[in-house]
Amino acid sequence: MRSIPEKPSMAATLRRLAAVFLLVAVHTNPIRAAGADGAALPVDRLVGTRVGDFRLPDVVSGDEVWFYGLARANGFLGRVLGHKAVRAAVLVFVSPGCPLGEKYLPRLGELATRYDDDGIRFFAVASGAGETAEKLAGWARERGLSFPLLHDAGNVVADAVMxxxxxxxxxxxARGIMRYRGAIDDQHGYDSSLPEPRHTWLADAIDAIVDAAPQRIDPRGTPVAGCRLTRLQPRRSALADLERVRPANADIAAWLDEHEPAPPIEGGVTWNDDIATIMQAKCQSCHRPGQVGGFSLLTYEDAYRQSAMIAEVVENRRMPPWHADPRHGRFVNDRRLSATDRAKVLAWVAADAPRGEGVAPAPRAFADGWTIGRPDVVFEIPAANPVPAQGTMPYVNVSVPTAFTEDVWVQAAEARPGDPGVVHHIIVFVDDPGKRRDRGVAGLGHLCGYAPGDMPSVYPPGTAKRIAAGSTLRFQLHYTPNGVATTDRSKVGLILASTPPEREAITLGIANSQFVIPPGAAAHPVRSQVPVLRPTRLLSFMPHMHLRGKSFRYTLEEVGSKPEVLLDVPAFDFGWQSHYMLAEPRDLNLGARIVCDAVFDNSPANRANPDSTKAVTWGEQTWEEMMIGYIDIDFP
Incomplete structure (x- = not known):
């Protein structure tokens, strides 16, 4: 193994600085273009220029990889790749624990294998602050990384190539010229995934090099969806921040800034004194080992490594995930950060995420067992569902007979995933044999659901939900592959009331199945409504649409009163089938009605849209659509 020089020569230092200065030189007359979704692509960033002189260690093998003069016998070609003819090197920047990145690891392994005989070599580059060679090597082995993982300590390479x-x-x-920069493909985004990529930018660029036709490669960069790299030293952002496909509503953000302004933060904010408690309350339910959050935020070291991405998603209110307009209703399961906590998190990252003096608070204890206590009865799906390492999966529906010979009353219900790392959410319905079967899901009763960080369904004292004798439970499971193939057997536990309750809880599906969404329609409205036929109490909401769902609103209309918005979800997200539980039950008077207004986006601008050229009607498959406003109510 070649030893690392203790100190570079002055000539080498000057060559390195010259290379870096060349790389960060501003291009005149930058090229701009529009992407497939109409968004402006980043300007040409160093494509067509020669990379600098870099030496990075492979954390798995211990070998050094030299990136100066790829064709030199004692450089990259000679030292690392030996006698094989090398046409190009692919550097993929990674952040261990980033959910978006780990979804792509199997795809990258496939590409590395496919192009190996063509002289294309893949390298993963870890540039995030707080990474160590030991941790990186363990992650590479755990994830089965099939190509070298290089440690860019000090983010030198990431800075130089922007x-x-x-x-x-x-x-x-092979001449050291950067030919492509950008995304792997467009399959996975921040809030949606496609069954297959529509654009395979990286593979297309490699094909062009293999065919000796680099002119086919568009010199404009492609937008990248990934986790922001935390740097050891602050520097200007080279790339524009990527917006969500459906960003937080601008007028909601403005209202929050006015009515919930960030207070001044006195003194320094530290992990030990401030941030650890916030992470425990709002983040760690999902962001811990074995859970769906991807990377862990249990320790200071965990959070420091992800601090740049934390600041980004908190700043644009993408995390913690909560889609309800705060101007309407109060909900016991509201996941939002308070204005003070949000300001503290942003101030902490801006100060380079200090640990602080003293001792961090005791770790939060997470229940390994049932949150509702020991269930009286448990129903588990009969066979394990296989979940692949990559791609997307349609909803999986599994029916489980209850074998109840008489009606039972449910006081509490909790759905639990078998593998929380891949179960995004669960909805458990009740198929009552005495109810109509011709309405599909809209005719089923909602029992309970699971989403990371949400609470189980526990009814107020004196209230319970009836499950009729002979009913079947229908599990609707949404899996999100995370880069590792696995299986799942989810289940639901019920606590039964010993006697009939004072009030019966039921779920109503306020549905409209008679709609046609025209091809290309960007904002197609659909309405449904239900009258209040007896005095009752409203407990919770769950809007349900599919991939073209854009927004959903519940409004209460009463004679002699102005319409009142009960819940507004202006940026509906199919990936989060959220259950909105009122902080206090709401009385509904006889003669009132609840109106549901949904808007669907069947345009090409909707990244999740399966096919914008087709008219869409009601159906249970995700490429079809549904319009259901579920509500839980109770009455004597």
Whole structure:
């Protein structure tokens, strides 16, 4: 193994600085273009220029990889790749634990194998602050990384080539010229995934190099969806921040800034004194080992490594995930950060995420067992569902007979995933044999659901939900592959009331199945409504649409009163089938009605849209649509 020089020569230092200065030189007359979704692509960033002189250690093998003069016998070609003819190197920037990045690891392994005989070599580059060689090597082995993982300590390479996010790829040919930079493909985004990629930008660029036709490669970069890299030293952002496909409503953000302004933060904010408690309350339910959050936020070291991404998603209110307009209703399961906590998190990251003096609070204890206590009865799906390492999965529906010979009353219900790392959410319905079967899901009763961080369904004292004798439970499971193949057997536990309750809880599906969404329609409205036929109490909501769902609103209309918005979800997210539980039950008077207004986006601008050229009607498959406003109510 070649030893690392203790101190570079002055000439080498000057060559390195010259290379870096060359790389960060501003191009005149930058090229701009529109992407497939109409958004402006980033300007040309160093494509067509020669990369600098870099030496990075492979944390798995211990070998050094030299990136200066790829064709030199004692450089990259000679030292690392030996006698094999090398056409290009692909540098993929990674951030261990980033959910978006780990979804792509199997795909990258496939590409590395496919192009190996063509002389294309893949390298993963870890540039995030707080990473160590030991941790990186363990992660690479755990994830089965099939190509070298290089440690960019001090983010020198990331700075020089202006990379800001994981998942960005740099393709360098045998002459040391950068030929492509940008995304792997467009399959996975921040809030949606496609069954298959529509654009395979990285593979297309490699094909062009293999065919000796680099002119086919568009010199404009492609937008990258990935986790922001936390740097050891602050620097200007080279790339524009990527917006969500459906960003938080601008007028909601303005209202929050006015009515819930960030207070001044006195003194320094530290992990030990401030941030650990916030993470425990709002983040760790999902962000811990074995859960769906991807990376852990249990320790200071965990949070420091992800601090740049934490600041980004908190700043744009993407996390913690909560889609209800705060101007309407109060909900016991509201996941939002308070204005003070949000300001503290942003101030902490801006100060380079200090640990602080003293001792961090005791770790939060998470229940390994049932949150509702020991259930009286448990129903588990009969066979394990296989979940692949990559791609997307349609909803999986599994029916489980209850074998109840008489009606039972449910006081509390809790759905639990078998593998929380891949179960995004669960909805458990009750198929009552005495109810109509011709309405599909809309005719089923909602029992309970699971989403990371949500609470189980526990009814107020004196209230319970009836499950009729002979009913079947229908599990609707949404799986999100995370880069590792696994299986899941989810289940639901019920606590039964010993006697009939004072009030019966039921679920109503306020549905409209008679709609046609025209091809290309960006904002197609659909309405449903239900009258209040007896005095009752409203307990919770759950809007349900599919991939074209854009917004959903519940409004209470009463004679002699102005309409009142009960719940407004202006940026509906199919990936989060959220259950909105009122902080206090709401009385509904006889003669009132609840109106549901949904809006669907069947345009090409909707990234999750399966096919914008087709008219869409009601159906249970995700490429079809549904319009259901579920509500839980109770009455004597």
């Amino acid at each position: 990379v800001e996010r994981s998942n960005e790829c740099i393709v360098v040919d």
